[in-house]
Amino acid sequence: MSATTTPTLRARDYLSDIKPIWCPGCGHFGVLSALTKALAYLERPKEDTAVISGIGCSSRLPAYLDCYGFHGLHGRALPLATGLKVARPDLTVIVAGGDGDGFSIGGNHFLHACRRNIDLCYIVMDNAVYGMTKGQASPTTPPDWTRSPLTPNGPGIPVFRPAAIALAAGAGFIARGFSGDPHGLSELIARAILHPGFAFVHVLSPCRTFRPDDQSDWKQGVHPFTDRARCDAEAVPALRVDDDGMGIGVLHEADPKAHSGPKDTLADADRAAAIDRIEAELEV
Amino acid sequence: MSHMPTQPGAPSAMTPAEVVAQALELIQDSVSRYEQLQSCFNAHNNEAAAELFGRIAAIGLATAAAVARLQPAEALPRIAPWDFLWRCPDVLAPRLDQSSPEDCHHPFAIAELIRLALQREHCALTRLQDAHQQAHIAASRAILARIVEQQQQQLTELDALLAAVTANEATPPDDLDPPNRPE
Numbered sequence A: 001m002s003a004t005t006t007p008t009l010r011a012r013d014y015l016s017d018i019k020p021i022w023c024p025g026c027g028h029f030g031v032l033s034a035l036t037k038a039l040a041y042l043e044r045p046k047e048d049t050a051v052i053s054g055i056g057c058s059s060r061l062p063a064y065l066d067c068y069g070f071h072g073l074h075g076r077a078l079p080l081a082t083g084l085k086v087a088r089p090d091l092t093v094i095v096a097g098g099d100g101d102g103f104s105i106g107g108n109h110f111l112h113a114c115r116r117n118i119d120l121c122y123i124v125m126d127n128a129v130y131g132m133t134k135g136q137a138s139p140t141t142p143p144d145w146t147r148s149p150l151t152p153n154g155p156g157i158p159v160f161r162p163a164a165i166a167l168a169a170g171a172g173f174i175a176r177g178f179s180g181d182p183h184g185l186s187e188l189i190a191r192a193i194l195h196p197g198f199a200f201v202h203v204l205s206p207c208r209t210f211r212p213d214d215q216s217d218w219k220q221g222v223h224p225f226t227d228r229a230r231c232d233a234e235a236v237p238a239l240r241v242d243d244d245g246m247g248i249g250v251l252h253e254a255d256p257k258a259h260s261g262p263k264d265t266l267a268d269a270d271r272a273a274a275i276d277r278i279e280a281e282l283e284v
Numbered sequence B: 001m002s003h004m005p006t007q008p009g010a011p012s013a014m015t016p017a018e019v020v021a022q023a024l025e026l027i028q029d030s031v032s033r034y035e036q037l038q039s040c041f042n043a044h045n046n047e048a049a050a051e052l053f054g055r056i057a058a059i060g061l062a063t064a065a066a067v068a069r070l071q072p073a074e075a076l077p078r079i080a081p082w083d084f085l086w087r088c089p090d091v092l093a094p095r096l097d098q099s100s101p102e103d104c105h106h107p108f109a110i111a112e113l114i115r116l117a118l119q120r121e122h123c124a125l126t127r128l129q130d131a132h133q134q135a136h137i138a139a140s141r142a143i144l145a146r147i148v149e150q151q152q153q154q155l156t157e158l159d160a161l162l163a164a165v166t167a168n169e170a171t172p173p174d175d176l177d178p179p180n181r182p183e
Ligand SMILES: Cc1ncc(C[n+]2csc(CCOP(=O)(O)OP(=O)(O)O)c2C)c(N)n1
Pocket: A055, A056, A057, A058, A059, A074, A097, A098, A099, A100, A101, A102, A125, A127, A129, A130, A131, A132, A133, A138
């Protein structure tokens, strides 16, 4: 990682030398572009930024960025990021992954990350499929999607509603964006990074290869989200009923002053001692 | 934040510096996309497509350099990404062409790829022409007229690339990146 010497970094300066191997037309390219635009706008120093992911095509994102990164275990990006943020509260910690990684194997961590309200920005690139493993149904796949040989009659179960579930679990900031509009998405990501507490950005990010049949019309289907949810869990049923899943914008934003995340009670010296103890135990 | 972007005024009242900043974002965003596609096709063993996007990116970079010369760099305002006015649809949006779930390769013909880039660049031209027509400030109108010329030049070069496509580049290649291909 190269240290920042220039006062103003352009979006492309946040890209690493590793070139994405995503398929041509993959929506995740747009998310990478939006994230670099947001980091450049916020003038985030590279050395103060870490991007943590799990496993999946989407989870390859940290490798493509010239800041700290960790490509972790499938579904475990949020616990890793939580640990990092607790140990290094000074860092901007961004978590990235897919719908399989975040809502399936990592679904339990998603609920508790919303609840704990640690200051993380969590970007989920939702293509309603397991892209990396060649096209199996995920929690957001419609019940009647029959193209996977594993579910020839469709998954047959109602979809996971990420925004409503995040609201019910206590997330303070919830937004939805579309990877086909990286400029608009960059605003949502920038606002999520600035939000003090857990901020969830749900990105509709088409899989060109395994979901070309019904995701090609997402571009026409997305529309501005107008009915901002109230700042309490009572709004969940309304969000669940009224939200067609294609509304783009900030869906919910709690008063940042009401940030209720865990309070940091350790003095710096105590923190250093605690980290030393853990490292000694782990023999690192 | 020390370098806060400025809020642009009404599109019709943009200053020449704002016009150039917006135009550079338009062109450089496309160039970044072409560069992404260049490396992506490289990764998927389609060298001809990778080389094509390298050439298209170079054409875009030349346009960007010509537009940048219209205004000193230090005079350009920084625009927040979401204040960028002239958004165009992405190149290579997903499309309906799979006959079976296993059929997951990317058989793009060179001619088809050039047409996709042309679509994007025609959209850019329309945005610039509209801005030119709506601009109230004379100096901004004049600069926009020159940017429109640059953009037309870029389209001419892409048309020339398309005209030079050989017969076998007009049809999709065989699968260059089949599953389980030895590395
Ligand atoms: C513990 C474990 N279980 C299963 C897998 C196989 N696996 C790899 S990626 C993936 C799903 C990825 O889907 P998603 O998170 O939606 O990312 P996408 O590829 O669609 O971007 C699975 C099941 C794994 N790597 N590790």
